[in-house]
Amino acid sequence: MVLCGQNVQLPAEPAVHAVVGSHASRHPDRIALTHGTGELWSYGRLDARANQFAHFLRLQGVGRGSIVGVCADRTPELMIAILGVLKAGAAYAPLDPTYPEDRLRLMISRLARMDLIAVTPETRELVPGGHLLDLVELGPRLDPLPVTAPEVRTRGDDLCYVVCTSGSTGTPKAVTVDHRGWYNLLNWLCTEYRLGPGSGGMVISPLGFDITQRALMLPLFAGAAVHLLPSRHFDPRLAYRLIGELGARAVHCAPSAFYLLAEHEMAGGGEVLRELDRVFLGGEPPAASRFADWARLPGNRATLANVYGVAECTDISTAHVLSDYESYLAGSVPAGRPIHNTRVLVLDDGLAEVIDGEVGEICVAGTGVGPGYLDPAPEDEARFVTVERDGVPVRLHRTGDRGYVSATSELMVVGRVDAQVKVRGMRIDLGDVETAIRRHPGVRDAAVLALPDARGQTELVAAVLPANGPIEGRGLRGDLLRALPKGMIPQRLVEVAEFPLSPHGKVDRRALARRLRHDGDGARVL
Amino acid sequence: MIEQTIHEIWGRELKLSDFSDHDDFFALGGHSLIMTEIQKAIAEKLGVEVPMDELFRQNTVHKISTHIGSLLAVS
CATH class of the missing domain: 2.30.38.10 (Luciferase; Domain 3)
Known part of the structure; x- marks a missing residue:
């Protein structure tokens, strides 16, 4: 069975940042970026600063084929870094400032071609290794550099970003995306959803996800404003308030983040969400029961789209615009039809x-x-x-x-087909988590399962076999906090005396799941 | 008073009865979704909006209670 998206001609040399640059030259005074209610950047100012950073990178030898890390909160410097890296002809690798040092070190080691990492005063202490470029500290050295873009010819098959995802053996996988694929995605979104200068979007998702690369770049590709949530961690109450105060028109997030926003609105928080133009849900299958009541509120004018795809295929491959909630409640929300090309x-x-x-x-x-x-x-x-x-x-x-x-x-x-799961929009290979648990000295073996919690949302549960004597739960959690992003740490750790085995001698995950659901058979919750 | 209220909120959201006001939220098995519930409960019970970043930074009952106490004293 094959589904075909519409064939659409792309420019011969599609470069995502060039589109942003052309908006800047035509409409330099338009608002390109906000950071909370206090900070506004025009297209002219953002583009000029990104050009100066690009020139600086060129002087450091950065060019086509280079990869530059970016570790920043959702601040103007994040956008300057991303645009500057692209304008220098290189690809950027987002490094999430909420990840523990050990995880960032592993990611950096995977990005072998990467030496330079753009940081800010708030993040520089978090990054282990690499040659750090603090964008704030560099300010006086950027000031004298040209405000026009460097002469760099970007080709469609040049890389634009590299995101690290969970890998089965405990080592992250570095997934690459090229300009042609990203341009195609952003161009499809603009065409399909008629996005333009009035389509500003709020960025609320974690930096390392592919959804976030799209949420950051799409408003600028459309000539609109990108609104950056001024919080390192997702803050639903702050996000809700700022969407209203800044008049953002779109949000891209995992369904589990959206449930919190919709529930806040249903609890009398306001009418902010139903005034949005677009909500793009992606990263995990949406549970319609969590927002159907909100979606069917009278006067709700927001269009919800469920987008499906994998990082390896540039984030989105298919999309479905939600309308038929009865069928979603009885079954599930379709992933939809293919995007352009x-x-x-x-x-x-x-x-x-x-x-x-x-x-x-x-x-x-x-x-x-x-x-x-x-x-x-x-x-x-x-x-x-x-x-x-x-x-x-x-x-x-x-x-x-x-x-x-x-x-x-x-x-x-x-x-x-394998042991990969999605938990709150994060792609997790269960082997990655099991590897981290097995490193704890008190642990002989571990099996991690993704099970529905009391609200039907997926949670990770780890069954742990002790090596000698009872496992100390807080010590194990402490080790995991140093090794894994918080979203990958099992919500429940259960010590078991043995794993149920299949006739082939492998862990019988179904039988284990049944046992863990009931916490029975002598299991001890850590 | 504040510390006792926060302790009760943590206990309910973490489903724990035996923990100290100096225990780390994440070592107790907390995660961001639970933290958003705690944020909501603090807003409802104490009338204070505490940013998520602050809740992550002040990661024990004692620390966050002290922080909220100083916010309430100022207002």
């Missing part, structure tokens, strides 16, 4: 098409299929395959998601 195929293990309505692995072909991983393990490299279709070689990405095509020709996602 994209094909979605549902294939069996032999990479042959399944028949209509049957479940198979979701594979993506087209402009969004990215260049792949930096320094990949062989099993990761195998996720990108070239197959012959109608006598023509086609490059495919096997997403690892399982799904089918509905009677209304929409993609439906039903699960995974």
Whole structure:
């Protein structure tokens, strides 16, 4: 079964930052960026500063093929760094300032080509290693540099960003995206949802997610303002207030973040959300029961879109605009139809098409299929395959998601082929978490499961076998906090005397899940 | 008084009865979703809006209570 998106011609050399630069030269006085209610940047000012940083980077030898890290809160410096890196011809790698030092060190080691890391006074102490460029401290050295863009020719297949995702062995995977794919995505969003200078968006998601790269760049690509949530951690009450006060028109977030905003509004917080133009939900399947009442409020004018995709294929491959809440409550929200220049195929293990309505692995072909991983393990490299279709070689990405095509020709996602899960929008390989738990000296073995919590939302539960004597829960949690991003730490740690085994001698995860749901059979919660 | 109220909120949201006012929120099994519930409860019970970043920084019952006490004293 194949779903085809519309074919649309892209510029010969699509460079995302060049679009932002052209808005700046035509409308330098328009607002490009806000940071809370106190700080406004015009297009002219933001573009000039990013150009100066780009010149500075060029003087450091940065150019096509370079990767520059960016570790910053949602501040103007973050946007200056990103635009400056792109204008210098390089790709940027977001480094989330909420991650522990050990995790950042692992990520930096994966980004082998990276030496320079842009930071701010608030984040420089957090970054272990690399040559740090503090954007505030550098100010006086940037001032004399040209405010016009450096002469750099960016090609469509040049990398624009690299995001690190969880990997099964405990080492993050570095996923690359190129300008052609990103341009195609942003151009599709602008066309499909008629975005323009009035379509300012609030950025509330964590820096390391691919959704955040889109949320940061889309308003500037459309000639609108990007509103940066002035908080290191997601703050639903602050976000809600600022969306209203700044008049943001769009939000991109994981459904689990959106539930909190919608519940705040339903509890009498105001009418801010229903005045939005667009809400883009992505990163995990939305549970319609959590916002259906809000969506059906009289006078609600916001359009909700569920967007589906993987980082390897430039963030979004399909989208569905929500309207039929009865069917979502009875079933699930479709992932929808492909975006421009994209094909979605549902294939069996032999990479042959399944028949209509049957479940198979979701594979993506087209402009969004990215260049792949930096320094990949062989099993990761195998996720990108070239197959012959109608006598023509086609490059495919096997997403690892399982799904089918509905009677209304929409993609439906039903699960995974492997041990990867989504928890509150974060992509987590369970092996990554298990590896971290096994490093604790008191632990003999660990199995981590993703189970529904009391509200039906996914949580991580770890079953832990002690090495010798009872495990001290706070000590184990302390170790995990030093190793993993907070979103990857199991909500429940349960000490068990043994794992149920399958006839093949492997951990029987279904039986373990049953046992953990009831906390029974002598299990001890840590 | 504030410290006792915060202790009760933490206990309810973390589903814990036995913990000290000097225990680290995350070592007790807390995560960001629970913190948003705590933020909401503090706003409702004490009438103070405490930013999430502050709740993450003041990560024990004692520290956050002291912080809220100083906010209330100023207002």
